[in-house]
Amino acid sequence: xxxxxxxxxxxxxxxxxxxxxxxxxxxxxxxxxxxxxxxxxxxxxxxxxxxxxxxxxxxxxxxxxxxxxxxxxxxxxxxxxxxxxxxxxxxxxxxxxxxxxxxxxxxxxxxxxxxxxxxxxxxxxxxxxxxxxxxxxxxxxxxxxxxxxxxxxxxxxxxxxxxxxxxxxxxxxxxxxxxxxxxxxxxxxxxxxxxxxxxxxxxxxxxxxxxxxxxxxxxxxxxxxxxxxxxxxxxxxxxxxxxxxxxxxxxxxxxxxxxxxxxxxxxxxxxxxxxxxxxxxxxxxxxxxxxxxxxxxxxxxxxxxxxxxxxxxxxxx
Numbered sequence: 001x002x003x004x005x006x007x008x009x010x011x012x013x014x015x016x017x018x019x020x021x022x023x024x025x026x027x028x029x030x031x032x033x034x035x036x037x038x039x040x041x042x043x044x045x046x047x048x049x050x051x052x053x054x055x056x057x058x059x060x061x062x063x064x065x066x067x068x069x070x071x072x073x074x075x076x077x078x079x080x081x082x083x084x085x086x087x088x089x090x091x092x093x094x095x096x097x098x099x100x101x102x103x104x105x106x107x108x109x110x111x112x113x114x115x116x117x118x119x120x121x122x123x124x125x126x127x128x129x130x131x132x133x134x135x136x137x138x139x140x141x142x143x144x145x146x147x148x149x150x151x152x153x154x155x156x157x158x159x160x161x162x163x164x165x166x167x168x169x170x171x172x173x174x175x176x177x178x179x180x181x182x183x184x185x186x187x188x189x190x191x192x193x194x195x196x197x198x199x200x201x202x203x204x205x206x207x208x209x210x211x212x213x214x215x216x217x218x219x220x221x222x223x224x225x226x227x228x229x230x231x232x233x234x235x236x237x238x239x240x241x242x243x244x245x246x247x248x249x250x251x252x253x254x255x256x257x258x259x260x261x262x263x264x265x266x267x268x269x270x271x272x273x274x275x276x277x278x279x280x281x282x283x284x285x286x287x288x289x290x291x292x293x294x295x296x297x298x299x300x301x302x303x304x305x306x307x308x309x310x311x312x313x314x315x316x317x
Contacts, residue, residue, distance in 0.1 A: 105278020
């Protein structure tokens, strides 16, 4: 029985209370509580809609497989778009393993904008790039977040409704592996999100990514394209290329499902160094294979989004 049923004066003879509080509440505190909850959700829906209306494109970076470099792709694509002059925000919905602040070198908590209804301010990286992450809300960054579905669902909605994102060209959303609560919440809350699927070339990754494609089919999501990360290794000594995890698996997957192939990013030691420095590889002074690939990928994504307004679901079996 729900807590509202337990305290309701009509609970003794109420059919809803007899059904463990799962039935409709005809009167009393339970009905009042549900009405208040419904009103709060409707108000939040309106705020979310208003917030999203000021963001031109929403990119949802996802993959069915962990360890394929989604966060690295998210941060470097966002940084490359910002370097091209676009106004970009990063929303990190990986509640249990947020990486975005570390990759951007962002420390400290999030500030509140008292002049705008106490909305949270995204953490700025530079004038064109800012981010919001669960990591920035933790007092101890080594603290585990022990949340189940409803809590994650609520947090993701608040990351939109309670944050002063302002006017953006792109909101780039980083996600955890798989096809769970976070992904379903994002697609339901942001129905016009354009999904970018990240994979590595080998079959062990592709097998899980195919499940992600299947998930997107059921969700009737709009898919912008596929990115093949860790596509070969460029030797830092001789410049030769080694197919460490093979090459071409992402491109073959895209062709099979009729999805656009957005590009490939090679393994590059500079990416590791940049990540540990808290600096996107695209902002390094020297030219590196990964920097060149990410800049080209961002340009391809920017061009693809221009043609995405008529996109509904771009995948087929």
